[in-house]
Amino acid sequence: MTxxxxxxxxxxxxxxxxxxxxxxxxxxxxxxxGPGGSxxxxxxxxxxxxxxxxxxxxxxxxLGDSVYHLALSxxxxxxxxxxxxxxVMAVSAVPRALLMLGGGxxxxxxxxxxxxxxxxxxxxxxxxxxAALLLLTSPGLVxxxxxxxxxxxxxxxxxxxxxxxxxxxxxxxxxxxxQGMRGLAYRAGLVLGAPLGGLAVALGGAAAAFGAAxxxxxxxxxxxxxxRITPLPGDTSSRDGxxxxxxxDGLRYIRRHRVLGPLMIVVALTDLGFVGPxxxxxxxxxxxxGWGAAGIGWILAGFGTGAAAASLxxxxxxxxxxxxxxxxxxxxxxxxxxxxxxxVPLLPVAVTVSLSVGLLAGLSGALCGALxxxxxxxxxxxxxxxVSSFFSLGVAPLSFPFxxxxxxxxxxxxxxxxxxxxxxxxxxxxxxxxxxRRAELPGAPRTPxxxxxxx
Numbered sequence: 292m293t294x295x296x297x298x299x300x301x302x303x304x305x306x307x308x309x310x311x312x313x314x315x316x317x318x319x320x321x322x323x324x325g326p327g328g329s330x331x332x333x334x335x336x337x338x339x340x341x342x343x344x345x346x347x348x349x350x351x352x353x354l355g356d357s358v359y360h361l362a363l364s365x366x367x368x369x370x371x372x373x374x375x376x377x378x379v380m381a382v383s384a385v386p387r388a389l390l391m392l393g394g395g396x397x398x399x400x401x402x403x404x405x406x407x408x409x410x411x412x413x414x415x416x417x418x419x420x421x422a423a424l425l426l427l428t429s430p431g432l433v434x435x436x437x438x439x440x441x442x443x444x445x446x447x448x449x450x451x452x453x454x455x456x457x458x459x460x461x462x463x464x465x466x467x468x469x470q471g472m473r474g475l476a477y478r479a480g481l482v483l484g485a486p487l488g489g490l491a492v493a494l495g496g497a498a499a500a501f502g503a504a505x506x507x508x509x510x511x512x513x514x515x516x517x518x519r520i521t522p523l524p525g526d527t528s529s530r531d532g533x534x535x536x537x538x539x540d541g542l543r544y545i546r547r548h549r550v551l552g553p554l555m556i557v558v559a560l561t562d563l564g565f566v567g568p569x570x571x572x573x574x575x576x577x578x579x580x581g582w583g584a585a586g587i588g589w590i591l592a593g594f595g596t597g598a599a600a601a602s603l604x605x606x607x608x609x610x611x612x613x614x615x616x617x618x619x620x621x622x623x624x625x626x627x628x629x630x631x632x633x634x635v636p637l638l639p640v641a642v643t644v645s646l647s648v649g650l651l652a653g654l655s656g657a658l659c660g661a662l663x664x665x666x667x668x669x670x671x672x673x674x675x676x677x678v679s680s681f682f683s684l685g686v687a688p689l690s691f692p693f694x695x696x697x698x699x700x701x702x703x704x705x706x707x708x709x710x711x712x713x714x715x716x717x718x719x720x721x722x723x724x725x726x727x728r729r730a731e732l733p734g735a736p737r738t739p740x741x742x743x744x745x746x
Contacts, residue, residue, distance in 0.1 A: 357484020383443030395677025474602030541674030564713030597649025622718030625651030
């Protein structure tokens, strides 16, 4: 129940690792010291102009993505049957799932900022091109499906790269706070993107909505260009060898790592149990209880509020002690809330339960992301992020048709309980693996007291 696919999508200095992982964060050498041997104070991420530029670019890109999806769905519904519109919306999932792992290799080879820049540039040009096409003619569903395919392929490059950027723009001690800020930006994109896209459609149809999405992608480009990228020890960005060899090397690195290997298993299990009930299951639950579409909206609002509160907590605190153990317990406890959703008879109670699901899932997802970034050797971060995103956005959505079919056979209660059991398996597994359970987020360096302060 890490909710990595919905947020986002994963920071700590944990125990020593064997094999290739020995060149990772635990082996990056001594900390840089200031005059007199003191450790320089680290600027909080929310006051760092470099981080704020990245956050602005990420928020604009997330908003553009939300507006784009609304514009695509509206244009598809107006241009064909409901079944054809659904097919157009689902087309982008295919290249995203097939190319995601390769996208991690590209991010590690060419650098994440370059890949994010190219991705948003392609989105901007393609979406503005479709907007112009819609103003001149009616392109039909084939053109919309081609657009969805391009977006799916770009997502496969963008998602691993955007996950690999934070360690290059912020100190390790601030990565948990950056994850919280990223979660808030993502939630803001979801909340504001839909009404912004709806307003654009109301004013000028799908062409205006596509145009607004393209301008939002364009807004992210100058912010990305002005980012200061800090080279990290071990960040080779090598182009030697073949892409397939790089991918195999990355998978071996994950398998041998004492923290990242188990963490990827936790991500796979919890997302597999999480996404079915919170996507297909909610619609079926609202229909069975007679809550209607408004009920779904209220439940999703509860979930979003809880997830935003978790991101805000991490943004304010900057660090959660015993991060590995907290992640395991929040997954396990959150699974109980998922199971309870199927049995609540009243909508206000369901909204309250969904708020707790969002709070626990948002916290576990942010901790998962922060642990990934601080444990991983920078040279492998794109590939590791790609594996995590592959489970969240590639494999887990395949459970949608099985969830619907299972509800038809056995009912809501057993399916929600079974999904919660899968989440519990992930949380308990994480708690049983010692290196992952003991993983800690790096603390902020302490500034020694001066003689004046001591007096």
